[in-house]
Amino acid sequence: xxxxxxxxxxxxxxxxxxxxxxxxxxxxxxxxxxxxxxxxxxxxxxxxxxxxxxxxxxxxxxxxxxxxxxxxxxxxxxxxxxxxxxxxxxxxxxxx
Numbered sequence: 354x355x356x357x358x359x360x361x362x363x364x365x366x367x368x369x370x371x372x373x374x375x376x377x378x379x380x381x382x383x384x385x386x387x388x389x390x391x392x393x394x395x396x397x398x399x400x401x402x403x404x405x406x407x408x409x410x411x412x413x414x415x416x417x418x419x420x421x422x423x424x425x426x427x428x429x430x431x432x433x434x435x436x437x438x439x440x441x442x443x444x445x446x447x448x449x
Contacts (some may be wrong), residue, residue, distance in 0.1 A: 365391035
């Protein structure tokens, strides 16, 4: 299924939750924290400004980002977890 976000929204594929702690303890599903890291899969055209023009989105497809913990709407597309966020909910871009 193809999904195209509207306005300044961004579709992010969530990273998998950590299976083990740094000390090597295996975490059960109930103890895993929701990841705040993901990969941009699609972006909208940008926010509509009062002038009638659209503001450009500063992210491109394939970029890894950190986003706010309780931001966005979680959706399941083709059995994969995604989150739809506003551009302002993106906190940082991962530099490699």
